[in-house]
Amino acid sequence: MAAPTAEPSDETLAARAAAGDDSAFEAIVERFQARVYRLACRLTSDTDAPDVLQETFLQVYRHLPSFRGESRFGTWLYRIASNAALMRRRASARRPAEPLEVFLPRFDAQGQHVTTPAELQVASRADELLDRQVLAAKARDGLARLPDLYREAFVLRDLEELSTAEVAHALGVEPATVRQRVHRARLMLRGYLSDLVGVKP
């Protein structure tokens, strides 16, 4: 029986896979497939996610020899997955009917909130499970209706919980740009969800 050994780091696996070790690549797939699938669902749809998943790992396999360790391996992989998702979205060319701008907060001439902003709360009781399904559908719809650049930044920063610096690296933009895009996405989604998830005066 083999002695228990520490799991190799992502970067160690990446180096071994880049050198042609297929078992290391297989371990990378095992380690990241669930995360990439979740990301793909958030960036595209349940329908397109399987294609994005396949394309991501094919690209990872092909480009591993060019991974230079300038970022964490996970950040590099998220960049590939984000690009694959964007390609997929463009290919399917389904455009949402109505953008989310109408859900941005409103202010009067003095710069004060026009209405009391709604609190966002999620129901937790069992009899509200149906609402959770409605919420899940609305959440997917809200993400799909974000402008592509905002969705990418918001999903990586707030849903996959990368740091702002990591998102900046993954998307190839400045941290200030990431913050601006995430902020706009948060404002739109906050307004979009507020009618569903409980309004507290």
Next chain:
Amino acid sequence: MNTIACVSGVELLMDYLEGVLPADLHAALEGHVAGCPKCAAFVSSYRNAPRILREATAATLPAGLEASLKAFLRARTTAFRSP
């Protein structure tokens, strides 16, 4: 005295929460939110939105997909060849 209007406060909210605002602006925004119930509610809902979206979109990988991913990669790479 704070002189920030709600609209400016909302504009600065992300930078405020990330801790990248200059100290004087940070303090002014904090002062405004403390004295403005509408902004306090706004900050709360703004902070809740990511968590709600995160929980509502946490898809899990279907078992069948794991197998088809392996088959796909076996066909196009030299990985997943050994039994």
